[in-house]
Amino acid sequence: MRIKVRIWRQDGPAAQGKLVDYDLDDISEDMSFLEMLDVLNEDLNERGVEPVAFDSDCREGICGMCGLVINGRPHGNTGGRDGEANTTTCQLHMRSFADGETITIEPWRADAFPVIRDLVVDRTAFDRIIAAGGFISANTGSAPEAHAVPVEKKRADRAFDVATCIGCGACVAACPNASGMLFVGAKITHLAELPQGQPERWTRVQAMVAEHDADGFGGCTNIGECSAACPKDIPLDVISTLNKDLRRSMLH
Amino acid sequence: MTDTTTYPDTAAPSTGPDSDSGSVSGLVHGVYREGEPLFDSKAPAGPIDKKWNERKFAAKLVNPANRRKLDVIIVGTGLAGGAAAATLGEAGYNVKSFCYQDSPRRAHSIAAQGGINAAKNYKEDGDSVFRLFYDTVKGGDYRSRETNVYRLAEVSANIIDQCVAQGVPFAREYGGLLDNRSFGGVQVSRTFYARGQTGQQLLIGAYQALERQVGAGTVQMFARHEMVELIVVDGRARGIIARDMVTGEIETHMADAVVLASGGYGNVFFLSTNAMGCNVTATWRAYRKGAYFANPCYTQIHPTCIPVHGDKQSKLTLMSESLRNDGRIWVPKRKEDCDKDPRQIPEEDRDYYLERIYPGFGNLVPRDIASRQAKNMCDEGRGVGPEVEGQGRRGVYLDFADAIGRMGEDAVRTKYGNLFDMYQRITGENPYEVPMRIYPAVHYTMGGLWVDYDLQSTIPGLFVAGEANFSDHGANRLGASALMQGLSDGYFVLPNTIRDYLASGPYPKVAPDHPAVVEAQESVRSRIDTFLSCQGTRSVDSFHKELGQIMWEYCGMERTEEGLKYAIEQIRALKAEFWTNVRVLGTNDQLNQSLEKAGRVADFIELGELMCIDALHRRESCGGHFRAESQTEDGEALRHDDDFAYVAAWAFDGDDEAPILHKEDLVYEFIELKQRSYK
Numbered sequence: 034m035r036i037k038v039r040i041w042r043q044d045g046p047a048a049q050g051k052l053v054d055y056d057l058d059d060i061s062e063d064m065s066f067l068e069m070l071d072v073l074n075e076d077l078n079e080r081g082v083e084p085v086a087f088d089s090d091c092r093e094g095i096c097g098m099c100g101l102v103i104n105g106r107p108h109g110n111t112g113g114r115d116g117e118a119n120t121t122t123c124q125l126h127m128r129s130f131a132d133g134e135t136i137t138i139e140p141w142r143a144d145a146f147p148v149i150r151d152l153v154v155d156r157t158a159f160d161r162i163i164a165a166g167g168f169i170s171a172n173t174g175s176a177p178e179a180h181a182v183p184v185e186k187k188r189a190d191r192a193f194d195v196a197t198c199i200g201c202g203a204c205v206a207a208c209p210n211a212s213g214m215l216f217v218g219a220k221i222t223h224l225a226e227l228p229q230g231q232p233e234r235w236t237r238v239q240a241m242v243a244e245h246d247a248d249g250f251g252g253c254t255n256i257g258e259c260s261a262a263c264p265k266d267i268p269l270d271v272i273s274t275l276n277k278d279l280r281r282s283m284l285h
Numbered sequence: 286m287t288d289t290t291t292y293p294d295t296a297a298p299s300t301g302p303d304s305d306s307g308s309v310s311g312l313v314h315g316v317y318r319e320g321e322p323l324f325d326s327k328a329p330a331g332p333i334d335k336k337w338n339e340r341k342f343a344a345k346l347v348n349p350a351n352r353r354k355l356d357v358i359i360v361g362t363g364l365a366g367g368a369a370a371a372t373l374g375e376a377g378y379n380v381k382s383f384c385y386q387d388s389p390r391r392a393h394s395i396a397a398q399g400g401i402n403a404a405k406n407y408k409e410d411g412d413s414v415f416r417l418f419y420d421t422v423k424g425g426d427y428r429s430r431e432t433n434v435y436r437l438a439e440v441s442a443n444i445i446d447q448c449v450a451q452g453v454p455f456a457r458e459y460g461g462l463l464d465n466r467s468f469g470g471v472q473v474s475r476t477f478y479a480r481g482q483t484g485q486q487l488l489i490g491a492y493q494a495l496e497r498q499v500g501a502g503t504v505q506m507f508a509r510h511e512m513v514e515l516i517v518v519d520g521r522a523r524g525i526i527a528r529d530m531v532t533g534e535i536e537t538h539m540a541d542a543v544v545l546a547s548g549g550y551g552n553v554f555f556l557s558t559n560a561m562g563c564n565v566t567a568t569w570r571a572y573r574k575g576a577y578f579a580n581p582c583y584t585q586i587h588p589t590c591i592p593v594h595g596d597k598q599s600k601l602t603l604m605s606e607s608l609r610n611d612g613r614i615w616v617p618k619r620k621e622d623c624d625k626d627p628r629q630i631p632e633e634d635r636d637y638y639l640e641r642i643y644p645g646f647g648n649l650v651p652r653d654i655a656s657r658q659a660k661n662m663c664d665e666g667r668g669v670g671p672e673v674e675g676q677g678r679r680g681v682y683l684d685f686a687d688a689i690g691r692m693g694e695d696a697v698r699t700k701y702g703n704l705f706d707m708y709q710r711i712t713g714e715n716p717y718e719v720p721m722r723i724y725p726a727v728h729y730t731m732g733g734l735w736v737d738y739d740l741q742s743t744i745p746g747l748f749v750a751g752e753a754n755f756s757d758h759g760a761n762r763l764g765a766s767a768l769m770q771g772l773s774d775g776y777f778v779l780p781n782t783i784r785d786y787l788a789s790g791p792y793p794k795v796a797p798d799h800p801a802v803v804e805a806q807e808s809v810r811s812r813i814d815t816f817l818s819c820q821g822t823r824s825v826d827s828f829h830k831e832l833g834q835i836m837w838e839y840c841g842m843e844r845t846e847e848g849l850k851y852a853i854e855q856i857r858a859l860k861a862e863f864w865t866n867v868r869v870l871g872t873n874d875q876l877n878q879s880l881e882k883a884g885r886v887a888d889f890i891e892l893g894e895l896m897c898i899d900a901l902h903r904r905e906s907c908g909g910h911f912r913a914e915s916q917t918e919d920g921e922a923l924r925h926d927d928d929f930a931y932v933a934a935w936a937f938d939g940d941d942e943a944p945i946l947h948k949e950d951l952v953y954e955f956i957e958l959k960q961r962s963y964k
């Protein structure tokens with residue numbers, strides 16, 4: 034198939050960026066979206082033009098490294114509105130696009146995620162939020178026997194479901210406020226569902242939210258675009274859990 | 286602890302890099318020499334179940350007040366490196382942690398699907414530490430070191446305790462207790478899992494523990510930093526050179542000890558199930574500085590991956606092996622049928638070849654046999670799926686029609702739904718209607734830097750953990766044992782052994798203008814300059830692909846002396862062309878992904894040659910590898926314990942010199958060696 038890609042090119046963090054058009058006329062439907070970019074980059078290299086910088090690693094939808102805004106949507110996701118299940122950029126395939134289509138490709142845009150180059154952004158703010166409190170303090174070697182504390186299956190399953198967050202940042206990119214509350218809520222909910230997470234429950238939520246705000250993410254106004262863009266379908270109700278825990282933490 | 290400039294003998298590892306100065310043979314096959322044998326002197330003598338406790342007791346302690354004066358560099362934030370950094374941080378050491386991704390949470394451990402073994406015996410099905418030890422040694426086809434493997438089995442139970450305490454959401458039963466499944470053809474249920482995302486959940490547990498230490502100030506995190514050189518001063522590992530991948534700055538980091546937990550090197554094949562950035566650079570640079578590289582040719586090839594769709598393919602995707610429990614593998618009996626719709630091929634024209642050749646095990650034969658037979662079928666011209674340029678059709682059917690008939694589509698969906706969805710997303714085909722196509726792919730590398738029982742390499746002060754070392758899986762790895770090894774090394778083994786070395790520190794400060802430091806910095810700069818100024822005609826990827834094809838063809842599942850010799854010549858020619866004809870655009874002082882790749886591919890090319898040399902010298906079929914010259918009358922793998930029951934540890938002897946082979950004999954005191962048979 035033949036396509037046109039319109040790609041955000043920006044030479045460095047302080048440089049001005051712009052959209053640049055490239056034509057590709059030998060793309061197979063079986064290629065993944067990132068393989069299409071690989072082909073473009075081989076071609077650019079050949080022509081003496083510096084390849085487009087973009088992040089990816091596992092290319093299996095699990096590491097959270099990839100993340101492009103495709104035609105205005107993070108990972109191209111619509112939350113099922115177009116009849117397709119949400120996924121990561123690396124799991125998109127060219128057969129989802131039409132022959133002759135123009136595809137616009139941009140980086141995540143959020144104050145907390147500054148652009149490093151082209152389509153690559155800095156997401157270390159997410160690590161800082163986890164460092165602030167997104168853990169259970171259990172030094173190596175201090176753990177009791179694993180079966181000492183049974184966990185209700187329903188709660189263990191919910192903990193797992195929200196722990197599948199891959200930290201890609203699509204939620205932030207999708208949110209008109211560039212809020213990171215879906216990411217924070219997923220971690221709060223994961224740890225709050227488990228008995229092991231109880232001792233630090235109230236300090237955790239306060240510390241993580243404070244770090245989130247300090248990192249320049251916006252506030253949540255319950256728009257729901259985050260969950261609609263999430264490749265792992267993290268549900269919006271993790272933000273309710275977060276808010277509830279934050280309120281209760283004030284009483285502790 | 287004293288601030289001494291002379292090193293106490295006890296801190297020296299079992300063998301120093303200069304132990305090969307003894308006798309060295311003439312050239313063998315024209316490509317390598319043989320040096321003195323190698324021993325592991327760290328495992329205490331005595332009963333196997335007492336060794337680890339004794340070693341822990343004998344390893345010196347470091348006074349808590351002194352720990353923050355000791356700097357430890359840890360390269361890698363996967364299960365091994367992440368767990369080690371967290372644990373050493375908790376203990377109060379001053380840790381610097383490095384990864385090439387933008388966050389430590391993205392290390393490739395995240396992609397492991399199936400599960401993690403542990404000898405908990407929660408099912409009361411006869412499992413025990415000894416049985417897990419036995420299964421792992423047998424799975425490794427008797428090419429691993431007994432002492433290390435026993436310890437791995439011994440600490441496995443602690444791993445589960447630790448992970449549960451951290452909040453890892455393992456699958457549970459209705460009673461609230463942990464669920465287990467049987468995995469990789471073993472007879473007991475000892476595999477713990479978190480749906481199909483066990484690696485992700487374990488890594489996030491380790492990552493959170495690591496970030497907690499970052500918050501506490503004991504660990505300093507260097508993400509988007511690539512280690513490009515090791516600094517060895519007076520025979521000891523004292524630091525690394527890392528490139529800041531955002532600014533291009535060449536940074537020097539010094540420490541009292543260096544830990545490499547940089548993962549496996551499967552990407553030497555270009556196509557593998559590894560992540561795009563997985564590389565050998567960290568361990569390869571260490572090899573060039575004196576660390577021995579053990580069993581480089583031991584790679585694991587996984588039979589159930591999604592086949593290659595074309596020559597623009599960038600990586601391969603693994604599907605869980607559990608699919609073989611219910612799917613039936615076949616190819617058409619006749620070549621003419623290979624491009625037909627499989628549903629139109631009648632039963633009598635299908636060859637269910639695994640069921641035919643191995644009636645006892647059928648589709649559940651071990652990974653290496655399933656992989657090799659798939660290759661054989663395709664080599665015979667009976668492969669299916671799209672034609673790949675120059676290689677014919679590379680796929681076999683994995684058919685669920687019978688399973689759907691027997692269990693109903695819903696039951697199949699419950700059991701395998703997520704895998705079927707993944708398959709459909711990648712191939713665009715619906716496996717409920719059309720048989721899946723699968724093909725083997727490189728998945729894991731058992732080889733790695735040689736380490737002793739303390740996980741110390743032949744360079745004093747350089748420790749190696751996780752997939753980057755060679756220690757526990759012999760010639761083939763049992764399913765669900767890599768996650769176990771990563772966490773065992775990181776949480777429990779390394780923190781207990783490295784203290785014996787650190788107890789003799791802090792080691793004397795190294796001046797920033799020490800010749801060894803300057804040499805390392807300059808060699809890094811000159812390499813980068815060469816890449817950028819070469820201005821050749823070929824992209825880095827094109828060299829990587831070509832290397833991958835050579836490796837897959839001649840150093841993959843099936844090897845021959847002739848093929849390996851040919852491959853060595855090809856790789857040498859490729860190396861010469863690479864350094865004179867590669868094209869890397871841009872500059873060093875910003876994010877430059879071609880430049881990153883160039884460094885990795887340069888090292889892969891050299892590794893590829895060593896892998897072929899190692900494969901050439903190992904004239905036996907063993908574990909994951911079939912050596913055509915070593916087979917039984919009916920074409921099965923034939924191992925030669927008399928000649929090859931050793932670890933092949935390779936020493937670098939200079940750029941245009943043949944590497945030197947040091948053999949560590951494998952002595953089986955507790956397990957009896959047996960030939961495998963699946964017929």
Ligand SMILES: Cc1cc2nc3c(=O)[nH]c(=O)nc-3n(C[C@H](O)[C@H](O)[C@H](O)COP(=O)(O)OP(=O)(O)OC[C@H]3O[C@@H](n4cnc5c(N)ncnc54)[C@H](O)[C@@H]3O)c2cc1C
Pocket residue numbers: 360361362363364365366383384385386389391392393394395396397398399400401483484510511512513546547548549558559560563564566567603728729750751752753764765766767768769771
């Ligand atoms: C698809 C897949 C599925 C698997 N499934 C299973 C399973 O079910 N069960 C099982 O037991 N095993 C499984 N394995 C194997 C297992 O996942 C790995 O062997 C294991 O996770 C490796 O862990 P590690 O910590 O050694 O390395 P990795 O997790 O690979 O981490 C390597 C780290 O080193 C860093 N690094 C590498 N090079 C450099 C450098 N030059 N400079 C700086 N940093 C560097 C990386 O950034 C990363 O942080 C699977 C593997 C794959 C590929």
Ligand code: FES
Pocket residue numbers: 088089090091092093094095096097098099100121122123124199
């Ligand atoms: S590259 Fe890992 S999730 Fe896309």
